[in-house]
Amino acid sequence: xxxxxxxxxxxxxxxxxxxxxxxxxxxxxxxxxxxxxxxxxxxxxxxxxxxxxxxxxxxxxxxxxxxxxxxxxxxxxxxxxxxxxxxxxxxxxxxxxxxxxxxxxxxxxxxxxxxxxxxxxxxxxxxxxxxxxxxxxxxxxxxxxxxxxxxxxxxxxxxxxxxxxxxxxxxxxxxxxxxxxxxxxxxxxxxxxxxxxxxxx
Numbered sequence: 001x002x003x004x005x006x007x008x009x010x011x012x013x014x015x016x017x018x019x020x021x022x023x024x025x026x027x028x029x030x031x032x033x034x035x036x037x038x039x040x041x042x043x044x045x046x047x048x049x050x051x052x053x054x055x056x057x058x059x060x061x062x063x064x065x066x067x068x069x070x071x072x073x074x075x076x077x078x079x080x081x082x083x084x085x086x087x088x089x090x091x092x093x094x095x096x097x098x099x100x101x102x103x104x105x106x107x108x109x110x111x112x113x114x115x116x117x118x119x120x121x122x123x124x125x126x127x128x129x130x131x132x133x134x135x136x137x138x139x140x141x142x143x144x145x146x147x148x149x150x151x152x153x154x155x156x157x158x159x160x161x162x163x164x165x166x167x168x169x170x171x172x173x174x175x176x177x178x179x180x181x182x183x184x185x186x187x188x189x190x191x192x193x194x195x196x197x198x199x200x201x
Contacts, residue, residue: 014068016042017175019182020060021075021114022051027190028182037181041070052079053094057101065101071110072102073179077128078116084128092131099139112142112175114183117191144179146187 019030025047034043046064053076064072076095077084084091102109113136115129129145136143 013042013044015070016044016067017071017073017110017178018064018067018069019043019045019047019073019075020051020056020064021047021073022078023047023049024078024117024186024190025075028186030182033181033185039178043178047075050079051076052083053077053091053098054080054083056094056098060098060101061105065105068106069109070106071112071175073112073114073175073182074098075114075116075183077132081124081128084131085124088127088131091128092135095132095135096139099135099141110142110175111139112144112179114179115143115145115147117146117187119191142174142176142179144176144183146183148180 019025019028025045026049028045028047030043030045033039044067046067048059048063051059056074056076076098077091080091099111102111113132115132116125118125118129133143133145135141
């Protein structure tokens, strides 16, 4: 159930940026993308297939909290459409409990919340994305719309990275930029190639 991304649990995993999501996220090769785009920090994929907002806090406390992440990219909700449709308040409460657990573990942890893909303009997904954005705003987290990731230009991003490096800049990349790289790949490679069962439109 636990996706490990080729690493062994070790001290070297601590203080990394963590990708924490479900089935789609499980398939994102973060190490490969980090190498390709010269991330100047460690990023690990600790996603769990079919992760639900209902057990996300427990999964975070068991698998991610011991790593003391300095940043976390959260992409959950794909397994919770029925829950959200039946009781959006319960969805919001469980999501907030996850964020509270992250902040309790590290009050300075950078947090980014990712919207769900909505290729077919589904009203439930659209409303869930509005709730996720509202949660991000209220909790002072970054919110990343995957609509932006779909428009992302990898060649231009690499050129900007090279320019910054040539100027001697080594500023840690914002989670928003990192998330757009990861979820642009997820959209253009994983979803479009139908490599994640049941997720491609």
